[in-house]
Every structure is written in structure tokens, then in C-alpha cells.
Amino acid sequence: MTLSLSPNRTRPASTAPEPSRRPRRPVPIRSFPVHLAMLAWSVVTALPLLWAVISSFKTDDEILNDPWSLPSSPQPGNWARAWTEASIGRYFFNSFIVVGGALALTMLLGSLAAYALARYEFRGNRVIYYTFVAAMFFPVFLALVPLFFVVQQLGLLGTYHGLILVYAAYAVPFTVFFLHAFFRNLPIEVAEAAFLDGCSHGAVFFRVMLPMARPGLVAVGIFNFLGLWNQYLLPLVLNPDPDRYVLAQGLAALSVSQGYRSDWSGLFAGLTIAMLPVLIAYVAFQRHIRAGMTAGAVK
Amino acid sequence: MRHGRWRFLAGALIPALVLHVIFVLSPYAQAFYLSLTDWTGVAGEAHFVGADNYKRLAEDSLFLDALRNNALLLVVVPLVTIAIGLFLASMLHLGGRGGRRAIPGAGAYQIIYFFPQLLSLVVVAVLWSFVYNPNTGLLNGALRAVGLDGLAASWLASPSFALPAVMAVLIWSSVGFYVVLFSAAIDGIPHELFEAAVLDGAGAWATFRRVTLPLVRDSVQVAFVYLGIVALDAFAVVQVMTVGPGGPDGATEVIGLSLYRNAFQYGKFGYASAMGVTLFFATLTLAVLALRGGRKSSVEAM
Numbered sequence: 001m002t003l004s005l006s007p008n009r010t011r012p013a014s015t016a017p018e019p020s021r022r023p024r025r026p027v028p029i030r031s032f033p034v035h036l037a038m039l040a041w042s043v044v045t046a047l048p049l050l051w052a053v054i055s056s057f058k059t060d061d062e063i064l065n066d067p068w069s070l071p072s073s074p075q076p077g078n079w080a081r082a083w084t085e086a087s088i089g090r091y092f093f094n095s096f097i098v099v100g101g102a103l104a105l106t107m108l109l110g111s112l113a114a115y116a117l118a119r120y121e122f123r124g125n126r127v128i129y130y131t132f133v134a135a136m137f138f139p140v141f142l143a144l145v146p147l148f149f150v151v152q153q154l155g156l157l158g159t160y161h162g163l164i165l166v167y168a169a170y171a172v173p174f175t176v177f178f179l180h181a182f183f184r185n186l187p188i189e190v191a192e193a194a195f196l197d198g199c200s201h202g203a204v205f206f207r208v209m210l211p212m213a214r215p216g217l218v219a220v221g222i223f224n225f226l227g228l229w230n231q232y233l234l235p236l237v238l239n240p241d242p243d244r245y246v247l248a249q250g251l252a253a254l255s256v257s258q259g260y261r262s263d264w265s266g267l268f269a270g271l272t273i274a275m276l277p278v279l280i281a282y283v284a285f286q287r288h289i290r291a292g293m294t295a296g297a298v299k
Numbered sequence: 300m301r302h303g304r305w306r307f308l309a310g311a312l313i314p315a316l317v318l319h320v321i322f323v324l325s326p327y328a329q330a331f332y333l334s335l336t337d338w339t340g341v342a343g344e345a346h347f348v349g350a351d352n353y354k355r356l357a358e359d360s361l362f363l364d365a366l367r368n369n370a371l372l373l374v375v376v377p378l379v380t381i382a383i384g385l386f387l388a389s390m391l392h393l394g395g396r397g398g399r400r401a402i403p404g405a406g407a408y409q410i411i412y413f414f415p416q417l418l419s420l421v422v423v424a425v426l427w428s429f430v431y432n433p434n435t436g437l438l439n440g441a442l443r444a445v446g447l448d449g450l451a452a453s454w455l456a457s458p459s460f461a462l463p464a465v466m467a468v469l470i471w472s473s474v475g476f477y478v479v480l481f482s483a484a485i486d487g488i489p490h491e492l493f494e495a496a497v498l499d500g501a502g503a504w505a506t507f508r509r510v511t512l513p514l515v516r517d518s519v520q521v522a523f524v525y526l527g528i529v530a531l532d533a534f535a536v537v538q539v540m541t542v543g544p545g546g547p548d549g550a551t552e553v554i555g556l557s558l559y560r561n562a563f564q565y566g567k568f569g570y571a572s573a574m575g576v577t578l579f580f581a582t583l584t585l586a587v588l589a590l591r592g593g594r595k596s597s598v599e600a601m
Binding site: 034035037038041042044045046047048049051052055063064066067068109110112113115116117120122128131132135137138139141142143144145146147148149150151165166168169170172173176200201202205226229230231232233236237247248249251252255264267268271274275278279282283286289290 | 303304306307308310311312314315316318319321322323324325326327329330333340383386387390391402404408409410411412413414415417418419420421422424425426427428429430434435436437439440441444471474475479528531532534535538539554555558559562563568571572574575576578579582583586
């Protein structure tokens with residue numbers, strides 16, 4: 001054991017120091033340094049977030065004078081200013097429309113395509129499936145320049161429906177990939193019984209298979225929602241109209257313009273408004289969300 | 300019945316395929332051709348120039364800075380993130396009493412660690428530009444509070460600190476996800492294996508190296524690919540947070556930023572496409588290497 005020789009603070013899990021170790025006795029991990037390390041990373045993670053929330057209630061003077069001070073009296077006006085004057089409210093609304101539309105479209109088209117590819121044998125099935133899957137491995141940067149001109153030629157630049165279509169197009173491949181595996185593993189008997197009862201193919205899908213696939217839909221839905229909500233590169237290129245900015249885009253623009261005006265408190269409030277709803281939703285549904293987010297990697 | 304089958308299949312597949320072909324496949328295909336032209340965005344004015352764009356890339360010092368920075372990110376970000384992630388995940392599981400129980404409060408730790416994963420990289424970048432602010436930032440404020448005034452710096456304006464500052468942000472925002480991912484993998488290891496290791500007198504480090512690590516190898520491999528893609532991108536954080544952006548003096552330039560600037564500010568669409576193709580081959584190489592490297596070493600371990 002070299003560990004007991006090198007006192008390594010980041011790896012506090014060293015063995016008991018006594019040199020004669022009886023083989024049958026469990027070797028305890030000292031739990032105090034472990035706790036300290038776990039706690040340290042919690043602080044590193046949570047402190048900047050907490051600091052931003054607290055700063056959003058401070059005056060500009062307080063922010064400039066001492067980053068560690070608490071607000072002497074909370075300033076809800078910062079939030080109101082960020083919401084209206086700095087247009088965070090409008091950006092929120094834009095994000096809501098675009099992400100809502102794109103999510104609905106992605107889930108509908110993705111689940112239909114995944115189901116058709118998973119449960120029906122026909123010529124070209126594998127080719128279509130791999131066409132979708134291959135797209136997951138291409139960097140979006142590669143498509144960026146031609147995509148801009150495709151969207152421009154279709155007259156969709158800077159429109160809600162243009163963004164919705166593009167968002168959905170880039171979210172469908174993963175959705176197909178994920179749900180394909182899911183539909184494959186659903187039992188075949190239920191669908192067969194439904195066919196014998198005279199259900200059409202569409203009815204079997206919507207009334208029988210889709211409800212059975214609910215856990216998979218929830219997981220990939222959460223994954224897609226966060227991915228779409230946090231999208232930045234696509235709107236940056238395809239959505240040049242400041243009135244239509246989505247939240248991430250608006251916040252990035254704001255950090256430049258508010259920085260010039262040195263409205264720090266308003267900017268902190270805008271940042272807090274942008275991150276708080278997601279964090280609150282997460283604490284409420286954290287198990288589902290973590291499962292959904294990691295599902296893609298576990299396969 | 301058969302008629303209904305084909306109608307259903309067409310209805311289920313064609314909408315998704317149309318979207319896929321128009322907005323995903325055709326842009327990808329066009330990018331390869333555009334990278335061989337001098338196109339500046341005027342319709343019909345694209346001339347075939349062969350490999351000229353690529354030759355110019357090799358002499359573009361800012362692009363070479365970008366390549367170097369992406370390579371550094373590619374080495375540091377996955378290694379550090381995976382190391383911290385594995386450490387925290389195994390401590391969550393085995394840090395408790397007797398070295399084989401979950402640590403008390405493991406659930407709460409997982410909730411907190413995962414926070415940054417939920418935030419858009421733009422939100423993360425704006426937040427950290429506050430943290431790094433030389434006068435009013437949290438970081439220098441903390442250093443001054445504990446009497447280390449000498450260490451306070453203007454992090455993002457210094458050529459030597461700017462790139463590590465970007466790396467720290469990417470690591471900070473990624474660790475939580477991999478703690479949860481590795482945690483799930485460690486959950487899948489039969490508990491008897493840990494008990495046996497403890498009975499054999501294996502210390503924590505030996506248990507980690509001989510039991511945990513070989514059995515979560517698949518997850519680590521996936522993590523390398525994902526984090527590699529994050530490191531090859533890094534666009535949002537650099538574009539929002541750094542001076543310039545990409546500065547000071549190219550210290551934080553990345554391929555994505557060069558591409559974006561050349562295309563949408565300078566209108567050099569052919570040249571920018573060549574950067575996109577370069578990035579594509581870098582991503583492809585990374586994926587192939589990570590998957591092949593992983594297979595080889597897992598054979599050695601068996």
C-alpha cells in the first residue's frame with residue numbers, strides 16, 4: 001500500500017495506519033476526510049449559484065463594494081427591471097413557444113419513426129435507421145453554414161416555426177435511437193391482440209403501444225426538453241431578430257449590453273430568473289430527471 | 300390490412316424523414332462540397348478551389364491557436380472530470396461505515412452535484428464571468444477574504460490564466476453528470492464483490508483499482524467520448540465569457556469560434572466550411588480512438 005506513505009488530501013480514503021493488518025478485519029475508510037471532500041465539492045457547486053441568487057437582491061453599490069456581503073435590504077426591483085426593461089420576460093416567452101412546439105413535434109415524429117422502424121420489417125428499414133443514428137455523431141458546426149442558407153431560402157430565418165422545425169430536426173435522431181430500443185423490447189402479444197380486435201395500425205400505436213412506452217417517453221422527453229431549452233448555437237445563427245431571442249441568446253446579449261451600462265444587479269437578477277425555474281423543477285422531479293439525462297449514456 | 304400497413308408506415312416515417320433530409324442530411328453533405336469552394340454567400344458565385352481552403356487553414360495562425368487550445372481542452376477536461384467524477388461516485392457508495400456502505404447523505408450530495416448539468420452553458424458562462432470578475436467577483440473576493448490578496452488576478456484577461464479558467468468552467472459544469480452516471484454503474488456491481496475485497500483485506504485504493512474501475516470501464520469509455528465532444532466544442536463558454544471573444548490574443552480561441560466568425564462576420568463561407576470539416580474529422584478520430592482504445596485495454600484486463 002503506497003497510499004499510507006503519501007498523505008494525499010484529495011484521496012482521503014487511506015487505510016488504517018497500524019502496520020500489522022489482520023486479513024479478516026475490514027479495513028475502514030476514515031469517514032471524516034471523505035465527508036470533507038464530498039462537502040467541498042458541494043460548496044464548489046452550490047456556492048456560485050447561491051451567490052448569484054443573493055447578489056440579485058443587492059444594490060449595485062453593494063455588489064461593487066463587497067462580493068461577500070448580504071443585501072442590507074432586498075431589492076425586488078432588480079427582478080422587475082430584468083423582467084421588463086431587460087426583456088427577460090419576452091425571452092422567456094419566446095423560449096417557451098419555440099421549445100414547446102419543438103418538443104411536441106420531436107416526440108410525435110420521433111416516436112412514430114422509432115416505432116415504425118422497430119416493429120415493422122420492410123426493405124430499407126436498416127438504411128433509414130442508420131441514417132438517423134449516423135447524424136448523432138456529426139458536429140452541428142459542420143452543418144451550420146449550409147443550414148443557414150437552407151433556412152434562409154425557405155424564408156424561415158428568424159421565425160418561430162423555422163426554429164421549431166430545425167430544433168425538432170436535430171432532436172429527432174436521438175429520440176429515434178432511444179425509443180427504437182424501447183419499442184423493440186415491448187411484448188408482442190398485446191399488439192397482436194389489439195390487431196385481432198380490429199384495431200388499425202394507427203390505433204394500435206396511439207392507444208396501445210404509446211401508453212406502454214411511457215417510461216421511455218418521459219425519459220427522452222426530459223432529455224429533449226433540457227437540450228432544447230439550453231440550445232444556443234442554432235438560435236444564434238438562425239434567429240437574428242432581437243424581439244424573437246430565446247432565453248440563452250437574450251441572456252448572452254444582455255451580459256454584453258448590461259455590462260456597458262453596468263447594471264450589475266439587473267444582470268444578476270436576469271441570470272437568476274434564467275436558472276431558478278430549471279433548478280426548482282429539478283428538485284421537485286430530481287429522480288426522473290437524473291434518470292432521463294443519464295439514460296442516453298447508459299443505453 | 301396490407302394496404303393499411305403501408306399507409307401507416309408512410310405516415311409514420313415520411314414526416315420525420317423529410318425534416319431529417321432537409322435540415323440535417325443535406326446541410327452535412329453540402330458542407331463537404333462548400334469547403335472546396337471560395338463561396339462568399341452570393342448565389343451562383345461559388346468557384347471550385349480544390350484544397351486551397353485547407354492550405355490556408357494550415358497557415359492561419361489564429362486557427363492554429365484554436366487547434367492547440369482544443370487539443371489542450373481535449374486532454375485536460377475529460378481526464379480531470381472523470382477523475383473527480385469517479386472519486387466522488389465511489390465515495391458516495393463506499394465512503395460510509397466499514398468502507399462498503401453508502402455515505403450518509405448520498406442522495407443529497409447527488410442532487411447538489413447535478414445542478415450545473417441543468418443549466419445552459421450560456422447561463423454557466425455568464426455566472427462564471429461574474430465569479431472571475433477581477434474587482435467584484437466571487438473568486439478574488441474569496442482569496443482576499445482569506446488573506447491571499449497576492450493570488451487575486453484578472454483571470455480572463457491574463458494570457459496564462461484564461462484557458463485554464465475556461466477549462467475549470469467546463470469541468471465544473473460536467474462533473475455532476477458523471478458522478479450520477481458512474482454511480483449508476485457502481486450500483487450495477489454485485490455487492491458481494493466489494494464484501495469479498497474487504498474480507499481479503501483490500502484497502503480502499505486497491506478495491507477501487509481492482510474491483511470498481513474494471514467494472515465501470517464501459518461508462519468511463521462513454522464519458523471520454525462525450526467529454527471529448529464537449530472539449531472540441533467549448534463554443535458557448537468561450538464566446539460568452541472570454542475577452543474578444545477568444546482572447547486575450549487567441550489564448551482561448553476554439554475551432555467553433557473561428558468557424559462562426561469567418562462565416563457569419565466575414566462571410567467566408569467556403570473557408571468556414573473547411574473548418575467544419577476539420578472539426579468533423581477530429582470528432583470522428585476521437586470516437587474511433589476512444590472506442591478502439593477501450594476495447595484493447597479491456598481485453599488486457601480480462
